[in-house]
Amino acid sequence: MSKPSLRSFASTDRFLAEIATPALRPGYVLLGDEVFLYQRCRTGVLATLAPADTRDFCLHDLDLAETSIFDVLDLAQTPSLMAPFQVFFVRNLKTLYGRGSKKEEFAAIDAYFRSPNPQAVILFVADHLHIPTDLRRMDMQDKERYDRIRETLGDWCSLVELARVDEPDAVRWLTEAALTRSVAFDPDAARELVDALGADMMLIASEFEKLALYVTAPEILKSLGPEARPRITLGDVETMVLAAKQRSLYELTDAISLRDRPRALLLLHGLLNASDGGEDSSIGHLYMLARTFRQMLIIHEKNVRDSRAIWGVLWQGFRMPPFAAEDLIRQARRYKSRAPLTRALRLIARADLELRSSPANKLLVLERLILALATDPTPSPYEATQFAMEL
Missing domain, CATH: 1.20.272.10 (Zinc Finger, Delta Prime; domain 3)
Known part of the structure; x- marks a missing residue:
């Protein structure tokens, strides 16, 4: 897939660029429930920091509902004998912000990040927040949660906002993604697809794959001729x-x-x-x-x-x-x-x-x-x- 420089993708673009440099932080918080952008971040992290040949030894998917933050930090601090670098995806961050002060938990987090393991990165997943395209329209409860995470983890971790993708950016993403497949996507067809699916990027990406496979089917390509480029039209979108x-x-x-x-x-x-x-x-x-x-x-x-x-x-x-x-x-x-x-x-x-x-x-x-x-x-x-x- 393409990597468009679009406003809705700016936060994830900066994150993906940073993890490939010495500026890599010891911790990040992936804020928001936009699954498409989360998958984009995860795919980039795995490709850069957890290559396939060592992934079984260096990738850890943990859940704070099942594993305490103390155990997570202990694992992160322990060097691996099988891989030069370790990646920790830690889900259910909301458990740190439930009932009680959690002073001991946050004290342990502060202690770890004051002297982190340079061969590890922790990525906290805060998908209990919904971040709209326009941050000024964020729900009050989500705003309070966002502020509390920033106040408690912001000193040590970079915050990566996984906000909803706005419709113009979704249309441009479709057009650019089609080009990488040598397929033309008519503008009115792209707008209709985004409009119909409410700018839900996971659905849009899934439907785009179906449309791309449809217009590049051997029988379709044969009917177009050797020099014609496959094209996704409004009729294709309405039909498929x-x-x-x-x-x-x-x-x-x-x-x-x-x-x-x-x-x-x-x-x-x-x-x-x-x-x-x-x-x-x-x-x-x-x-x-x-x-x-x-x-x-x-x-x-x-x-x-x-x-x-x-x-x-x-x-x-x-x-x-x-x-x-x-x-x-x-x-x-x-x-x-x-x-x-x-x-x-x-x-x-x-x-x-x-x-x-x-x-x-x-x-x-x-x-x-x-x-x-x-x-x-x-x-x-x-x-x-x-x-x-x-x-």
Whole structure:
């Protein structure tokens, strides 16, 4: 993949450049839940500091929920007999900021970094924070967590912000990544892909791989001629991504909200037939269905009536594509209270549990779910008690 010099990538670019120089710090904190940027950082660290031939001896993936910070620091201070350099990825940093003062833990951290092992680097993973593209719009709770980490670890560790990638940078990333594959990505197609996936870079990268493989298939290349460059067009995006995964999904939730059971079942079958994995893709469809109902629940609770107001209540990375905003507002308003929306989420959660239990017929599980979602619930005096027991 390409390494674009984009504003959203600036923090990770600086980090990746630094680890390859003598300016390497003994510790870093990877701040944020942007998985794509985290994977980019991890891949760069492994390529530079943990080569494949010694990786089994020098790479340590630790979790503070299972390993104490004292043991982590002791391991970092101990030289390895099998590798010249050691890399420690330490997850669940939030456990250091739970109840209690944790004076002993932070005293041990200070003591280590005053005289760190020069042949080791510790990378704390703070993925319990959500960092928006615009830091000024950071949630107050995340801001407090960010400040506390900076105050306690900032003196010893460099902070690497893994913020959400903004849409223009995501579009440019697509264009430049396509060039590295000798593929042209039409600007309107790139914008449509980013728009449809809400600038979620993990989804964008995954869909880009599918599109690149599609347009470079031997039969496609043969039809283009020897000198023509493969091209990803708006039609390719609408066919490979939006039609199967986005528009049909909102048509399905529209039929559910209208209690149109025959149409909902037809749309379910169409969604499965359009998916590469058929019934095996059912977990992914349930995830998208749950996400859509959560969006409708927030829209309903915030009484959103205009698509312009929707961006104020749904955060970046949790928004629907603009073409679906009005439809989803209309669907959410069909529910008179939050009860049927929370019921829908419970039904989806039960179906998800059933699918993960390897049922004999996955299609039957999905059909029962859609019929239940598209049916008005019958009041039961035992429903509240049953749900409490499930929790």
